[in-house]
Structures are given as structure tokens and as C-alpha cells.
Amino acid sequence: MPGHPIENIMKTTMENIKEMIDVNTIVGDAVETADGNVIIPISKVSFGFVAGGGEYKERNKEQRQAKNNSEGDGTSQTMPFAGGTGAGVSVNPIAFLVVGGDKIRLLPVQFSSPTDRIVELVPELLEDIKGMIGNKKEAKKIITTEDARQ
Numbered sequence: 001m002p003g004h005p006i007e008n009i010m011k012t013t014m015e016n017i018k019e020m021i022d023v024n025t026i027v028g029d030a031v032e033t034a035d036g037n038v039i040i041p042i043s044k045v046s047f048g049f050v051a052g053g054g055e056y057k058e059r060n061k062e063q064r065q066a067k068n069n070s071e072g073d074g075t076s077q078t079m080p081f082a083g084g085t086g087a088g089v090s091v092n093p094i095a096f097l098v099v100g101g102d103k104i105r106l107l108p109v110q111f112s113s114p115t116d117r118i119v120e121l122v123p124e125l126l127e128d129i130k131g132m133i134g135n136k137k138e139a140k141k142i143i144t145t146e147d148a149r150q
Contacts, residue, residue, distance in 0.1 A: 005053065005081045005083055006051060006052075006053045006081075006083050009051060009053065009083050009084070009085050010051045010085060013049070013051065013085040013087055014049075016087075017047070017049070017087055017089070020089060021045060021047075021089060025043060025045055025091060026042070026043055026044075026045055027040060027041075027042060027043075028040060028041035028042070028043065029041075035100070036100060036101075037098055037099065037100030037101075038098070038099045038100065039096050039097070039098050040096065040097040040098075040099070041093055041095075041096055041097075042093070042094055042095045042096065042097060042106075043091050043092060043093050043094060044091070044092045044093075044094045045089065045090070045091050046089070046090040046092075047087070047088070047089055048086075048087065048088040048089075049085070049086075049087045049088075050085065050086050050087075051083070051084070051085040051086075052083060052084065052085075053081060053082060053083025053084065054081070054082060054083070055079035055080065055081050055082075056079060056080055056082060057079055093109050094108065094109055095107060095108045095109060096109075105124075106120070108120070
């Protein structure tokens with residue numbers, strides 16, 4: 001027994017959506033810049049899907065008789081089917097993953113608040129502070145060592 005017509009409509013729609021969207025839509029293809037950095041786009045994908053249909057009786061006696069005459073014996077109890085589907089896909093870039101040298105950074109397209117920006121910059125700030133403290137200690141050691149030898 002063949003499936004209900006709405007099943008065929010939904011199956012066709014879902015197959016077409018699968019063809020449109022793959023993993024490369026979310027995590028894009030890497031792009032290498034002239035300075036050796038690699039930039040990978042990251043996107044958000046949203047889907048919307050709706051399907052519906054119904055079977056309807058003929059409105060009047062003439063339509064029913066015309067259908068029965070075309071089908072032969074007039075004993076068929078099937079009703080005409082009307083159906084449809086709709087789908088929507090939205091792809092929005094949300095960030096870029098930048099890999100270069102010894103750093104990996106996630107650069108959001110938009111910062112929703114100043115707090116997000118601060119959180120994003122904390123690791124870089126800590127590295128800079130560590131570097132400054134390390135340079136000061138080395139400089140003091142060099143100066144005191146030179147002074148002690150003379």
C-alpha cells in the first residue's frame with residue numbers, strides 16, 4: 001500500500017534541505033592570509049520547516065459524478081488531496097577563528113556587551129603582563145650581575 005501523499009512531500013523537502021546544508025556551512029573553509037595566519041569562519045544556521053495537507057470532498061453532485069465517470073465503476077472512496085510544504089534556512093556569521101604563530105583567537109562578529117569584550121581580551125592581557133614581569137626580572141638580574149662582577 002503506498003504511503004500518504006504528505007509523506008512524499010515531507011521526504012522530498014527534507015532531502016532537498018540536506019543537500020543545501022553540510023558541515024562546511026557551519027565551519028567554513030579555511031583561508032590563509034599573506035602573513036601566514038589561517039582564518040576559519042564560524043556561522044550559525046537556523047532552520048524552519050512546515051508541512052500540511054488535507055483531503056477534501058467534492059462540493060457538489062456534478063463534480064462527484066464527473067469523477068466517478070472518469071474512474072470507471074464509481075465505487076472509489078478516495079478524496080482529492082491538497083498539500084504543501086515550506087522551509088527556510090538562515091546562515092549568519094558569528095565569529096572567525098584566527099590561527100597564527102603560537103596564538104589561537106576567536107573574534108566574534110559582534111560583541112553583545114562590554115563584559116564580553118573584556119572576557120575576550122583577558123588571556124591576551126595576562127600574556128602581556130607575564131611578558132612584562134619576566135622582562136623586568138631579567139633586566140634586574142643582568143644589572144645586578146654586572147654590578148657584582150665589577
